[in-house]
Amino acid sequence: MKASPWQKRGPLAALSLLLLSTLAEATTVRVHYDVGYGNRVTIRGSKSPLSWTTGINATWSAGNIWTLSWSNSAGDVEIKPLVNDTVWSTGANYRIKAGATVELYPFFGPASGRLQYVSNVYSPQLGNSRTLAVYLPPSYSENPLKRYPVLYAHDGQNLFNASTAFGGVEWRMDETANALIGNGSMDEVIIVGVYNAEAHRIYEYTPCCDSQYGGGGADKYERFLIDTVKPYVDQNFRTLTGKQNTALLGSSLGGLVSFYVGRRNPSVFGKLAALSSSFWWNNQTLTQQVEVSPTKVEVNVYLDAGTSGDGLTETTRMRDALVADGHLQGGDLFYYVAQGAGHNESAWAARLNLPLTYLFPWQGTAY
Template identity: 55%
Template sequence: MTLARLTLAAAGLLPLAATATATTVRVHYDSPDGGVSIRGDKGPMSWSKGVAAKSDDGKVWTYSWPDELGDVVMKPVLGEDKVAIGGTYKLAAGSTRDIYPFFGAPFGKVRIIPDFASPQLKNSRKLRIYLPPSYEENRAKRYPVLYMHDGQNLFDARTAAFGAEWGIDETVNRLVATGAMEEIIVVGIDNTFSRIDEYTPCCDPQYGGGQLDTYQRFVVDTVKPYVDSTLRTMPGKESTAIMGSSLGGIASVWIAQKNAGVFSKAGALSGSFWWNKQELVTALPPRLPVKFYLDAGTVKDGLGDTIRMRDAMLRQGYRQDADLFYHAAEGAGHNEKSWAARVDKPLTWFFPWQ
């Protein structure tokens, strides 16, 4: 097919039957008046001027082009010039792709659920839930979910330990806006006065512990069903992660090991792998279909224990950068400020843009 016919077909002036197959993008966005156009790097599309997509209902906008154009990089545009927030989309030749863009300010919001009861632990706590920027704007979209422990420390310095927060909301906002990661929901689960017990398996000679099995049932059987039933989540394991720091780090690894059918990703920042004479290292189960992120700082942060956990996982068949990501944070210590400075690493590894 000549270049002229390719251009005419992509513009909709020749029937797509004139080509072998077509590459199609379906943009899900409720825009009955403004319309949606497509900008891209090939064919009649350009980065300065969009080509109008078509819609029968004002909610799903479709545009197709011949697959002879090869892979195409594109972005949807609302109206004349409001380009979607985030990264570009690369469509392989011959593929059909559904995308769910947003065009407003790239700032998510935190919703607090007070007195959330645990029938397993016989107590209650707050859930602090970060909803991504597009949550109210594009109601056709569903989201992966990251569950995190020590919820008090994630979003607000006023409730965080020692007055330092992780800044998870600001970090996710920035990474989404720059196209480094997908939008996600973050569920922060507050700790309680029984934090050591709830976050640990049995039993360390010095610190005791031993309620982690009960805590995991709270997370899996109570928190996750509540989140999936009340929010627009992607509930499958491939879209579900769990992460924490210190004791919350080993809790995340342990919970993912016990629930590999629920979580596909688990992160331990400065994980307390020293717990109970390195029980999580010496009793490591066989390789699981879960991606694990492990890190530690180089300043009094248990780096040696984390290295031993990494090495044990490598012996089990995990592969660095495939299903294991190990990072040594130079100059970092065991505190929220250090975790905030590097939390972009697990976030972008777990939830890369497209």
């Protein structure tokens, strides 16, 4: 009798086909990855019929999608994809709930992203130009099938490079993201560091208007982000464009403008992080607006402040206003007090892991 193609591929492949063809109610993983001709994707896991010692062949289909299903009766399972059952995917185990169909976009190389700079990005809203520093996550070149959430971060010159950072102290945002992705604490994400316009920073990052400092350009900066920067990023990089995959982050006045713009545009930004924010601005008008708001804005919010001259009292008042509005600590609100921390780049760099893992937790991306 002539052997079928699946018989020729061996018993693991035959078991894979059997699993796919006989299960009426199944848990399914679909691994999106091009392993190249002659190679295969296998799945190892924590419960039978999977095991951690030997992988089961996934089934290839057009588009380089490798599929494996098993009975719901196995319950919730942890799994890992491998190439040729020898090279493990980078990051943590994937947690798969019984009955779910889960899309996976793994990578198998080192957890090392890269930076790409876009110079002279003109803002018709503000009449000036600036640089974008774009962090592309580790799998960006390795797995071209994958699209990514996007984090828009203010004061971009401070994030990645000490030579351009204020006081020569950078946030080490790329190193922190690499480490969190590598240990499986954080999903991969594109980070767009939007440089500030130096002498115009106070104006651009503030609503109108503080009696001492003036300001009032935040509405124009908001339109620059939404109408110029985001369309450029979405057109030139492989992004996931929905609000659930789009976030803002900043510190000090950058935290203020993150909070202001994010809550004004919940259909664009589903989450924001405001570190050591200047909520004192204009006699805490922004906080007062939250306190009197009749409806909750559906945006996930990270807030923090240090205990050493870092606006903790004003940040706590904003936290209380959000809680009164219906936000829940541990859910759509993460409030953190950084003991001993002051108002500076090194303090923000030291706790950057907290907002990054809150905004983009492992397996939190909505594909």
